[in-house]
Amino acid sequence: MKTSRITYAIISMLAGIFLLVSAGCSVGLPDTGASVSTDGQKLKVYFLDVGQGASQLLVTPSGKTMLIDAGNNDKEQVMLDYMKKYRISKLDVVIGTHPDADHIGGLDKVVDQIPVETIYMPKVQSNTKTFESLLTSIKKKGLKVKTAKAGISWDLDEQVHVDMLAPTRSYDDSNNMSAVVKVTYGHNSFLLTGDAEKESEKDMIASGADLRADVLLVGHHGSNSSTTLNFLKKVNPKYAVIQVGEGNTYGHPKSAILSRLQKQGVEIYRNDKQGTIEVASDGTTIHISTER
Template sequence: MGRHDRVRQLKKLSKTIGIYVLGFCLLLGLAGCSANWTELLSEAGQEHEVWNASSDAQNGNLRVVFLDVGQGASQLLISPSGKTMLIDGGNNDQEQVMLDYLEMYGIGRIDVMIGTHPDADHIGGLDRVIDHHDIGAIYMPKIQANTRTFESLLESIQRKGLKVKTAKAGVVPDWDGEVQIQMLAPVKTSDDSNNMSAVLKVTYGKVSFLLTGDAERESEKLMLESGADLQADVLLVGHHGSKSSTSVSFLERVRPQVGVIQVGENSYGHPKEEILNRLAEAGVRVYRNDLQGSIEISTNGEQIEVLTGR
């Protein structure tokens, strides 16, 4: 698919897949859950305009967009007041796609940028974003990679005169006062880049997101042992649905209602059937970039709406 075809497709980010309403725990008699969602299907083909982050049309919503960057990962967050956060930027071949996305959403400044870990499929497009946009703060874990991709990112950071802040458990990025942001990992230093992934919990009102990068079982175990509140309504399924992540104990603690898998055509067999079955058994509704394009989850703090690119 050509770049212009992709942009035209993105501008049709219009199908309402479902609206999930919070607060049915008592009605359903499910003890211990923070929220249960009942699906209200809209009329087939109902269209929604993509809101512009720079306009006054935020309507008090937090928007979390899981960008379709193929076999890679990138999340764009737009706060109720229009603040922006970009977590990862896909692979090297997604640089122009990243710029197109930001243009489509009307974004000229990234208030907070986070490179979860130095793997190319997560940071490959960030250098071009830095080159073409104003950047507020940038966070990365203390782990390096001996790759041209990582070097290119550092060069872009240096040209802009930015200073990298350390991404680790306990860090609270200064973003939007209405939205709680906390890093839950990495808890400890590891030689494994995946297990050094920055993991963020984002909470707005009663709705929470857990964005996990490529964190694997080692990191999940440390987060469980840390006593952090891991419960979240929306889970970015770890490591593109690899069986190295999303352990049973971790999934039981998070108790998500929705899972998003950032995955594209790949030779790894992602997402693994074992993980898909585990999510299904836990009652998690799954959305995937390879099947549904970009996935935008918008919430007013009480309920969410999911829109997909196709």
């Protein structure tokens, strides 16, 4: 009888420990009310620190890759170093959002050194050496540029979907010609805006596109030209990333934009303060880590 009681007590204790451990494993998992078949695999979006410029590298759960912009001309080697660091041997998609040097300056060397499957650029010309150098690199690789414009969409892999939301029309200002991309993985989404300004933001709203996103790349490095209150409310992000260089002469990001983001309860990350910013999504939750 004594032995049976001891055995029963041991079994009860082990069962309690099992239930406690099982409960502990489930802490923090939100009840979304819907299933997302991502199997816990991560989409990683790197907001690369390229100083006063912009570049985003995306790596999907299956290893597909997309590079949007590549910083200024003096960041060519920096970009190649990033490709090596993140073990990028091929780029499935490259997007040059618009011809400004601080966005496409490093793209020529990336195209020279890394195999590229598909490249998108908006239908806007520039007579700069930077733009011509990129076109030369594209031509040497035998690539054909696809026009970046609203209405284009594709699956980067089976679980990651890409929608191009802008430009919705032609603009005189090259910033407003910026390719704007929304990337969706499960319940999480990213809105990557290039240098799109008020006019483009207004047209995106008018288009009826679903602008909601968990993570917003703040337009035009936090300039007053972008991130209107109406647009920000439509996006309703939890997090904002500002790609900006230390001590830049433009005064980016502007205090009015920072204040606007803060008043909307958006958590702000900046390359000049935190270096490269890595945002990882499992399709349900987002984890952000910074270089510093």
